[in-house]
Amino acid sequence: MLEHHGSGVYLWRADSFPPSALEHDGVVLERFMDRIFVPIPFDELTPVQISTINTIRERVLGSVPNRTVNEQVKRAVAGFLARTSAKSALEWGCGYAPIGQYLPEVAVDYLDIDPAVVSFHRAARRRCYFADNDNSRIPASRYDAIISVFVWHFHVSFGQMRSMLRGAAAEWIRDSQRLSA
Numbered sequence: 001m002l003e004h005h006g007s008g009v010y011l012w013r014a015d016s017f018p019p020s021a022l023e024h025d026g027v028v029l030e031r032f033m034d035r036i037f038v039p040i041p042f043d044e045l046t047p048v049q050i051s052t053i054n055t056i057r058e059r060v061l062g063s064v065p066n067r068t069v070n071e072q073v074k075r076a077v078a079g080f081l082a083r084t085s086a087k088s089a090l091e092w093g094c095g096y097a098p099i100g101q102y103l104p105e106v107a108v109d110y111l112d113i114d115p116a117v118v119s120f121h122r123a124a125r126r127r128c129y130f131a132d133n134d135n136s137r138i139p140a141s142r143y144d145a146i147i148s149v150f151v152w153h154f155h156v157s158f159g160q161m162r163s164m165l166r167g168a169a170a171e172w173i174r175d176s177q178r179l180s181a
């Protein structure tokens with residue numbers, strides 16, 4: 001029923017809907033997302049665990065309904081951006097399925113904390129920053145929008161948030177405040 005993918009990350013293999021938490025070998029595991037279980041608070045996931053989760057989501061869960069839900073959310077975010085004047089965007093925590101495919105009119109760059117994801121995008125000739133190491137390379141006031149889909153249940157440091165704010169065009173921050181007012 002539970003398949004171990006290394007570093008304490010498990011995949012629920014049964015057809016039934018997974019519970020929100022369960023005990024396995026004396027350890028309490030919590031459902032993190034989709035059918036993935038981890039043993040510790042989500043914001044303490046290590047880089048290796050994050051990479052393992054990404055691999056499971058891409059290679060094992062890629063074809064099941066999760067992808068449909070993910071696409072719906074991405075299309076909704078892209079639809080919102082398309083109604084604005086945004087010409088450039090940075091997707092923070094892009095994973096393997098970049099949002100740029102839904103935003104043909106917007107120049108999208110990427111950033112992720114998983115080196116395998118960063119290599120994947122760089123191999124496809126997309127600009128992709130490696131979180132933490134590359135934050136200072138993000139040009140100041142460069143992006144009309146910073147997009148982040150399914151990322152805020154991971155740990156995002158204050159330093160990273162400062163980098164997002166620095167990278168966002170000041171004019172855009174004012175606009176988006178007006179839009180959400």
Ligand SMILES: C[S@@+](CC[C@H](N)C(=O)[O-])C[C@H]1O[C@@H](n2cnc3c(N)ncnc32)[C@H](O)[C@@H]1O
Binds near residue numbers: 095131150151
């Ligand atoms: C659940 S996936 C979502 C990926 C993509 N946004 C999507 O919707 O398909 C979360 C992504 O955020 C990345 N991530 C987690 N914490 C991060 C952080 N602090 N900074 C940047 N990326 C992060 C993970 O490596 C992973 O690729």
